[in-house]
Amino acid sequence: MIGVISYLVFFATTASILAIAVLGLNLQWGNTGLFNGGVVAFFGAGAYATLILGGTPQAGHLGGFELFYPLALLGGMAAAGLLAWIVGLLTLRLRHDYLAIATFGVAVAFENLMRNAEWLAGGAKGVRGFERPLREALGDGFLYNLLFFAVVLVILIATYLFLERLVASPFGRLLRAIREDEEAAQSLGKNPTKIRLTAFVTGSVILGLAGGLYGTFYAFVSPQDVLPTLTFQIWAMLIVGGAGNNRGAIFGAFLIWGAWTASGWALSRFAPVEAQLYTGSVQFILIGSVIVGMLMWRPQGLLPEKLVVSQRGKTPLVKQGV
Amino acid sequence: MPDAILQAKGVTAGYVPDLPILKDVSITARAGQVTLIIGPNGAGKSTLIKAIAGLVQMSAGQIAFDGGDITGIRPDQLAQHGISYVPQTDNIFRSLTIRQNLDLALRGARGDAAATLARLFDQFPALAAKHRDKAGTLSGGQRQFLAIAMALASAPKLILMDEPSAGLSPKAAQEVLEHARALTEQGVSILLVEQNVNQALRLADHCYILAEGRNQVDGSAADLLGDSIVGEIYLGGRRVGAA
Numbered sequence: 001m002i003g004v005i006s007y008l009v010f011f012a013t014t015a016s017i018l019a020i021a022v023l024g025l026n027l028q029w030g031n032t033g034l035f036n037g038g039v040v041a042f043f044g045a046g047a048y049a050t051l052i053l054g055g056t057p058q059a060g061h062l063g064g065f066e067l068f069y070p071l072a073l074l075g076g077m078a079a080a081g082l083l084a085w086i087v088g089l090l091t092l093r094l095r096h097d098y099l100a101i102a103t104f105g106v107a108v109a110f111e112n113l114m115r116n117a118e119w120l121a122g123g124a125k126g127v128r129g130f131e132r133p134l135r136e137a138l139g140d141g142f143l144y145n146l147l148f149f150a151v152v153l154v155i156l157i158a159t160y161l162f163l164e165r166l167v168a169s170p171f172g173r174l175l176r177a178i179r180e181d182e183e184a185a186q187s188l189g190k191n192p193t194k195i196r197l198t199a200f201v202t203g204s205v206i207l208g209l210a211g212g213l214y215g216t217f218y219a220f221v222s223p224q225d226v227l228p229t230l231t232f233q234i235w236a237m238l239i240v241g242g243a244g245n246n247r248g249a250i251f252g253a254f255l256i257w258g259a260w261t262a263s264g265w266a267l268s269r270f271a272p273v274e275a276q277l278y279t280g281s282v283q284f285i286l287i288g289s290v291i292v293g294m295l296m297w298r299p300q301g302l303l304p305e306k307l308v309v310s311q312r313g314k315t316p317l318v319k320q321g322v
Numbered sequence: 323m324p325d326a327i328l329q330a331k332g333v334t335a336g337y338v339p340d341l342p343i344l345k346d347v348s349i350t351a352r353a354g355q356v357t358l359i360i361g362p363n364g365a366g367k368s369t370l371i372k373a374i375a376g377l378v379q380m381s382a383g384q385i386a387f388d389g390g391d392i393t394g395i396r397p398d399q400l401a402q403h404g405i406s407y408v409p410q411t412d413n414i415f416r417s418l419t420i421r422q423n424l425d426l427a428l429r430g431a432r433g434d435a436a437a438t439l440a441r442l443f444d445q446f447p448a449l450a451a452k453h454r455d456k457a458g459t460l461s462g463g464q465r466q467f468l469a470i471a472m473a474l475a476s477a478p479k480l481i482l483m484d485e486p487s488a489g490l491s492p493k494a495a496q497e498v499l500e501h502a503r504a505l506t507e508q509g510v511s512i513l514l515v516e517q518n519v520n521q522a523l524r525l526a527d528h529c530y531i532l533a534e535g536r537n538q539v540d541g542s543a544a545d546l547l548g549d550s551i552v553g554e555i556y557l558g559g560r561r562v563g564a565a
Binding site: 173174189 | 413
């Protein structure tokens, strides 16, 4: 029994971390219409920077700063934000598919940098020497994982509430306006480039937060964690859950991560031994089919975007009697 | 004759370098008047209004507005200078409510936002009645009224309107054009691009006819209304000053 609960905690922690990442992507794509095809670069920047800043000295790569954990995590978020700012300045004038291609290229470059620059992040061996916070006091067992899950859940809820407020604010309406028609927004005196950059950096900071928590959870990160696979998974979560809806983003994260792990388990249990070599590929086909199916039959996702009425909008117009 | 509020001189502009759509086009819009730009498809009417609005890069020419040079202005800076631009289509945000569309336009605009909003709802009672509805649910004519209301939010001196009657029924088109005319009574000048030539000529003060990216004819709208040259240019049978 404890094994099942322990696994559920592990599953829920990973799904919650991914849900934070999906919320970051939802701000970029769902609310602003920015096609970030390089999600994993910003996720990875958060993970790598958190572990490098919070880790113990290592002979093989940069590190040894041993920052207080919250500062290391903030550093991870800042690194993702800085990367997004630089990438955004260079690419945000591009539209849709071109932006997706450019950001995908950034993610591939990031992975290759991490794989080859051993002095920076340990190369293919990854970042070592990171101790999970409070590990000495709590140990490595179930209690630690349960408390870590609680912390991740609080951060997920806080991120959700922050984004809900943001979407309902005038700035949130501006994001949707730019998503719908940049030219019309410009004609109202809005500067789309500046606003798109703000949304891109904010979403990437949230992706960096998720990456930092992911790195903390596993106390390790390597180039294998920043493969395009993760970008694909996070996009699947958003498309299935419902782009533009933060609840949909969270729901999609849990659903797709559940489907991903369940399909892996089912294939390892029931598929012929020789077919199990291809478990990962079969999982991709399954998830890809789900995405295609959703886009064909329910492109708005399981929880579609809802109309947000601001507090000002709710105020009756006394003068008009409406 | 009223003073010129906007003067475009020798405008050469296009979407691709070295392939200009507009070739040395000059127009003047006068204060408190409706200045109309007409011409056959591909004449460069919309390109001209976009060049003035900073949405299309100019390779030559100059734009002066209200005594200042606004050549090469960024589109998001138009409102600061007292110019509003109403694009031809997609000029409202369909997923937002009518109220939210107006709030968006009022954000950062000069003056008391609440008073301006009340004034706009006075001016457009149909929008006030539906202010909580999604803008995407409005009819074509109502959408144009919302777009005009949004353009008025920044208290402009000049509104650039790109075919506001496009896609509307004749009745709705007439209402929208009449409303555009009525705005001049509030001191707002209108630079109007239109395909509904007869309707537009009836309410405009002055008219420029473009063809093949060049000035062809200009004159008082009343004079051009009965002039056969308009039809000739539209049918491609006569060119004035073409290269």
